[in-house]
Amino acid sequence: MNRRTLLTGGAALGTLAVILPAGAEGAPHADPVRTDAEIYGVPTTQPLISRRADPFISQRYDGTYYFTGSVPEYDRIVLRRSPTLAGLTDATETTIWTRPSSGKMGGFVWAPEIHRIGGKWYIYFTSSDADDIWHIRPFVLESALDDPMDPAGWTVKGEIALEWDSFALDATVFSHRGRQYLLWAQSEPEIVANSSVYIAELANPWTLKTKPTRLTTPTKSWEIQGYRVNEGPAVIIRNGRVFLTYSASATDANYCMGLLTADAHADLLDRASWVKSPDPIFVSNDDTKRWGPGHNSFTVAEDGKTDVLVYHARDYKQITGDPLYDPNRHTRVQKLYWHPDGTPLFGVPVGDGGPIVRLSVAGQFVRHAGTAVQVAPAPHDLASTQFRFTASAGGELIQSVDKPSLFVRIDGTSVTLDAAGTPVRRVPARGGVTIRTVADPAVYLRVASGVVTTGTTGTVFQLS
Incomplete structure (x- = not known):
């Protein structure tokens, strides 16, 4: 059974030094030569981390990146840390929470994200009941320890109480202009969709302050392949605008990403503030052999200025059985570019190889x-x-x-x-x-x- 069936009735950093020809070809007043790693600043390891779907890499906190994502067994939450993005590939992975053997949260464990809010660590994740694996809801863990890698610090704050007691997943948070917001995907009663994306302001990291606003529901042809899905929201705020990416369609090669845009000074709880791009902005690519790119997050490279797109994709198109149980959605990263008008430019999910240059x-x-x-x-x-x-x-x-x-x-x-x-x-x-x-x-x-x-x-x- 697919995760949405119930609702239809879901190598190291690549561096290549600039080659210096012999003799006088170097030009006597040439600029100092930089390595490609210094020029580009984003790892080219493919994949960055194997068999980790729904990837989330935090912003650098005290010089450290934290990584988490869905494991193929869907039974636990793991963390890695590294001072560099490339270092996450071989970083020691720690299990900081394991689902109980029965009862609430004893089913699937999906899409964890780690956030630092008000001097504490929070992990938002999706889980279900052991005796009803399609009773999908968002939950929150909290740790008051400085070190989030210590499992002893984590406690369950509980389920996020939403407007409707229905299939809900992929919670994420962001702060903007002094307000904290929650984004998530949910099956709203009386809406013909597997999931739509919603926003609400938070009173605290686990409690809604406002009623939800539905921002996008799957209606376009590229959003309804296999299932009617909008899910996996992520936010990046740049150039006077708030950009919200989300993923659409079934989790096979049809999976792709869409984009909503709002003015940074607009009321983000007003659906009219958001404009939906008519076409997907990141899709499967047969030439680069990357299929089903999506459920992304954003971070910034070690240079403090290069935006980085984090996402998962498979390196084969044909899947045997239910895509949900195929383990080979791998974590990948690549540089996020920007149009001259300040809007994001995603390109294609890149294939294997060294640093990319323009x-x-x-x-x-x-x-x-x-x-x-x-x-x-x-x-x-x-x-x-x-x-x-x-x-x-x-x-x-x-x-x-x-x-x-x-x-x-x-x-x-x-x-x-x-x-x-x-x-x-x-x-x-x-x-x-x-x-x-x-x-x-x-x-x-x-x-x-x-x-x-x-x-x-x-x-x-x-x-x-």
């Missing part, structure tokens, strides 16, 4: 359009501007991220994407790098009239 010239980005390689202002299609420098004999290949079987090929003055790439080297230069071919050190990539071509002098590309 190359720009005077504010315009190198991108591919089909097999053509050109430059253009920052496009809405982020993925076409993302590349990887991958090791090759004598140098590197420039690999497309969203079309990983294709590489930059240089043939005379023609620069295209092709299954056979041309080995190149990056040469440090003031403000960035130039890129020359390995076969002929006198041939460089250069930009002319919006097209990437070649010449005896190279264009300086900025890396970001």
Whole structure:
């Protein structure tokens, strides 16, 4: 039985040093060379953590990240900690709470999140009864200890009392302009949906202060594949707006993410304050071999400024049996980009490989359009501007991220994407790098009239 059946009647941090050609090619007044890890700042381990779904990575607290997520057995809550995101991969995992053998909370344990509120630690999670596993409700744990990894500190505060005693899950909290809010997914009586997303203000970390407001219900075609689902809300506040992501449809390859947006000064409890994007903003990708991306959270990289998208996805499409019991939803992270207008730019769930780079010239980005390689202002299609420098004999290949079987090929003055790439080297230069071919050190990539071509002098590309 699927979790929603009742309602239908649910490797280490990749670093690749910039290659320094021998001789005078380094340019006497070139900027200091940075490693790719310093440039990009987000781990490229795929996955970051195996078999951990519904992943949540906290903001850095006293120099430490905390991670939790659903385990395949759905029987306990685990925590990891590390001073770096990459360190979470091999960090010791501690079980801080295990479900009782009977009674309330003795069934499924889903989607835990850890939050620091008012000098205490809180974990929000979903659970069900041992004798009624579809009696799904949100619960809260509390610890007054400074160290949340100590299981002895955690006590059950209890179930969050909601407006309706019905299927409810995926509670998360955020604070904004001096108010604390709860977001969650629930099956509202008399609404034809498995779950919709709701918001309410909190009186304390486990008690609602206001009536709930329904923010989104599944109505669009991409929200009703397999099941009518809006769930897994997460919030990031940037650029004068509040952005709320949520996940939709069944938890197989149809699973995807949607977006709501509100002005940061609006009444967040008023449904009219929120605008729903008409299309999904993060979906499965056959080329990168990532399926069912969703139930995300957000954190910030160690540099204190790079936003990071945290999500789960499978690396295969076909699932045997109920997706709920397939254990291979893995935790993944990638950089979250931003449009010039201040709205988030998600791109595609990226595949295996090293650090991802965008190359720009005077504010315009190198991108591919089909097999053509050109430059253009920052496009809405982020993925076409993302590349990887991958090791090759004598140098590197420039690999497309969203079309990983294709590489930059240089043939005379023609620069295209092709299954056979041309080995190149990056040469440090003031403000960035130039890129020359390995076969002929006198041939460089250069930009002319919006097209990437070649010449005896190279264009300086900025890396970001």
